[in-house]
Every structure is written in structure tokens, then in C-alpha cells.
Amino acid sequence: MLHPRREPEPTVAELGEHEILKRLRRFCADDVGDDGAVRSLPAGARLVVTTDVLVDGVHFSDRTLPPKALGWRAAAVNLSDLAAMGATPMGLTIGLTLPPDTLWVWVEALYQGFTDCLRQYGGAIIGGDLCRGSHRSLAITALGCVPQALYRNRAQANQMLVATGVHGASRAGLAVLLEELDAPDSFAQTWIKAHQYPIPRFDAIALLHKLQNFDCIAGMDTSDGLADAVIQICRQSQIGARLLRSQLPTPPGLVETVGQSTAEQWTLYGGEDFELVLSLPPDIAEGVISELPSSQIIGHTTSEAKIRLVDDMTNGPDIQLDQGQGFQHFSN
């Protein structure tokens, strides 16, 4: 039987920069084409800016992220930082470094992922740069605007600490993708989705804007882990915290699959769940957890500047949370 001969997919080197930029136009805002993009902010709004770099082999790999998921995730990571500031997305700039042998279909799927995420949460691709390099990397800057920003350093003692969702799912998804973990299929699919398609929590921000002004509440996203977020908020607010071990937001099925100790480690230090940790007055905290089904109280803040994980039944030996266990890019 004869098969029609298929043309091989073109590489970016075969297409050349001008052709690639022409093809990428359809993913971008209409006015791309000057030395810079021009945008107006709503009256009274302030600008919020955040940047993330993702490098092949460090933050992603073909094994764990197909290009469309990579595009979604790269956009979501940056949008999550905007959400953490209480901001609404305006747009992204994308600095893309590609080896010459990268296939165009890979680039196209990547941009499809970016735009799928932006279509869902707002904003557009408003600029970028494309260049040759030996390794793939993405440098993304997200721009948003906010009437009043949410900061890390506004937490006060005796507030409730709220996590907007479970933690450790992204780490578990990575383990499944790397074939380091064998999990029941339904959990495996949920965790893989948490790793590949994280969701920036603009729903929590919309709710907070309704419930409270941002003067005496604090928040940040949990890109570097739940423990790291609690530590950062407490340090910058010069307070402490007690996290309740029984209240750790561990994903369903994780303890059963990896055991209590690993599940706790991944929940506290796994990172990349892109949820929010918020420090809120008790009444607001209750409002949030009643209206945001995935959220839960994980502990409370204290005037004593220590951050502890406590066993709430016994008040037994405290565990000092260790920032060193978070993700450090230059340590081995």
C-alpha cells in the first residue's frame, strides 16, 4: 500500500526569524510591531510587574511538559504572581530562546498554550523577543493593574492563615511524569494536571476585593512552596506563625500513595502549586473559606516571631520550619 509522502515539519532555522515572527502575529495583540507596546491603565489604577525565567532542563523538560502545557504553565506562573499582588492581567511579554533545530510545531503549540491561558484569565501577548541559543528558555514578564495592591508585609498577629487550595499535588504530578511514583490513575491524572496546568487564583482575589480592603491583610503565591510563603509573609511582617499539622492542605490520596512523611514534605516544600497563602482577620478568613470551596485555614499568626509546625492535639514538640528545604536554584 502506498502512503502519501509527508513533508518533514520545518525547523525555526528553516523558516527564519521574519517568517516565525509573521506566524506568531496571530497569537499577539493587534498593535505589536513597534519598538515597544503602549497601554493605558484604568484611571486610578497602579501598574504591577513580575518576571519569571524558565529554562529547559531546570524548570521543564519534554518528558514532563508538552509544549502546549509549557505555554499554559509559563503564562500561569506569571499570572499567579499578579494574582498574589491582587492585580488584574493586562499582558505578557515573551523572550524566547530556541535552538535552530526546534520544530515550528513545537513553537506553535507553546503559543497556543500561552493564549489558552490568557483567554481564560485576561491579558494578551503584547511584545517579545526571539533569539537563537543552545537551550530553550522562556523569559516572561507579566503586567497587571490594581486599584490597591496586596503585599506580603501587612500581616498582623492573631490573623488566620488561609491556603486557597491543596499543596504537594504539583510535586506529586512531577514524580508521576518522571516515573518515580506509581499512583492510582485518578490521582495520577489530577496531580499531572496540577503540574502541567496550574490555575492562577484570580477567583480568590475577586472574593477578597468584595470582602475587605487590603490594608491589614497579606498574601503571596506558593510558587516556592507553602512553607516558604508562610516564612516570607511572617518575616516581612515581623510576626510568627503556628501551622497546624492536622490542617496541612495535603491533596486527597497523597498520604495513602507516598506515606505520611513524604506527603508532609511535599505539602510544605514541594512548591509550584501556585496557590495563594493569605493572612486574614478571623471573620474575613471565615468568609473566604465558606465561599471558596478549595480553601482552608492552615494555622494562625503570632506576635512571637517564630514559625512552627505544631501538633494541635498534644501541643507536643514543635518543628521549626526550614527555609533551606525550599527550592534553591544554585545549590545542588
Added chain:
Amino acid sequence: MLHPRREPEPTVAELGEHEILKRLRRFCADDVGDDGAVRSLPAGARLVVTTDVLVDGVHFSDRTLPPKALGWRAAAVNLSDLAAMGATPMGLTIGLTLPPDTLWVWVEALYQGFTDCLRQYGGAIIGGDLCRGSHRSLAITALGCVPQALYRNRAQANQMLVATGVHGASRAGLAVLLEELDAPDSFAQTWIKAHQYPIPRFDAIALLHKLQNFDCIAGMDTSDGLADAVIQICRQSQIGARLLRSQLPTPPGLVETVGQSTAEQWTLYGGEDFELVLSLPPDIAEGVISELPSSQIIGHTTSEAKIRLVDDMTNGPDIQLDQGQGFQHFSN
């Protein structure tokens, strides 16, 4: 004779991410430390955003750019895009990828270069990301604001084309640094400086703001070469141009050093001079060249949509300017 033993300079891997970020704080705006930076725009101003990625071995190398010059140049490249939009700098975000064996002194000098440039032209480092990779690269996003932006597509026929300075000097400086060109010392130093420490032309923008509103003028910077800038402005404005060969803004000494033909090539296609090309009504053009000593008229725009280099003495055979000779990142 005994020499005191010198401690080896630490690498970024030895310092770790937290220590590096701590050390980089002194180069950054005071409020770095949240998920995003928050900025207000002056009343009525619009935001301008631009991004550039610079990769080791593609856009720079230790042979041609010591770290302080690299920092200056990386900042200046982005500020030049802001100048090309008529904007005033607000700040930069810097996404830095480094191999673990990078010395801290290299990083420190790089940031000194960034801040030297920002101190001169305005703005501050307002955010960034730091990560590990096999190759050094810088992804920079610059933010500016403008009451009224300068676009590429507003040029009209029968305007004067003005270049704010000489072109080809950066290319010649690169050739000297790569030891491909032997030039008299005074020229060599000037060209190396043009390559390593380019100057964003905010002086030209300040002058234009005084002389004219931006409704029927156009401009862009010449990062991809003088010819490319003329071509882009003409295409987007749907007009043509005649460049006068005798008026090409060739740096003093270049013809004598590399010959007429190479000097012309480098002036038209060398790139990375980061000057501005402006399309201006004749009276404004005269105002600019009389007040901006380095600037000169290089030709004029035409209603016929062809871009030609003409020998103005003879009206002899025209040369069609070729976009393909510009810098293309994926062609070989």
C-alpha cells in the same frame, strides 16, 4: 618574598540563591520583595513596554564585552527602545540565567553596569528572576511612560529622514574587539565605546517633544541596522524613501580604514548603533539637525513605495535596499 594568600572569588553556586539575591538588593529599587513591583504612572501618561533577550555566544561574549559593559549595553538596548517610542524610563526587570560556576564578581560588575546606565538615563531595577542554566543569558523588560507615543507608521511622503548619529561604529568596534580589524587607536577606541557603551537617544526625544507633537512624524531605533529602520518605517507607513549615498552617516575614519564598500555595508546593515531614525517635516528636520550636533539628514520619503539608495549627483542606477542583509537570528 611572601605574598598574602588570596581567597578564590566565590561562584554563584557557592553563594546560593538567597545570598545572591541579598547581595543584589543594593542594586534594586527599595521595594523589591513582593511577587510583583507596583508603580504609579503620572496622570495622563501611557505605559510603554519592551523586551530584549541577550544570549552568551550570540549577542555577547567575554571577548567583546566585560560584565560592566554588558550590563550597560543590555540596559541601554532596552532604554533605546523606550526612546524610540518617545518614552521616559521607569524601570527594568532582569531575568538572569547563569551557569553555577559563574563568579560573583562577574554578576556584581554586570549589575554595576545596569545601574550606571539607569543612573544616567532614569529608572531603576524593579524586579527580576535568577536561575541556573548551562549558558548565560539576560532577558530584560523595560517600562516607560509617555504622554504621547512615537510610532513607526505615522511617516508621510516628502518628509526628511534624519539619523541621530553615525552608523557602523558598533560593527567596527566589534571587528576591532574580535581582532578582525586593525584600526588607528583613536578610531578603535571610539568604535569599541560605541559597541560596549551605546547611548539611548533621550536627548533627541526631549528635543522632539519641544519642537513637535507626534501626530505626523515617525521613528524607531536602529538596533537592527539603519537600512532596516528605514524599511520598517516605510513599510508600516506605506510610503517609500530615497537615501542619498553621499549623506550616509558613516563614522569618521571608517572609509579610510575598511574601504568604501565595507564602510557602506556596515553603515547600512551593521546594526546595534541604537541611534534613532526619524521621518520629519522639513522644518522640524532642520530644527533637529541644528540643535542635535550628531544628527543629519540621510534622505527623504516618497509616495512611491520603493526604498532606494541613490547617487544624488548623477541620479544613476538605484540600489534596492535589501532587508535580508539585516541580522536574522535563525539564518546562518
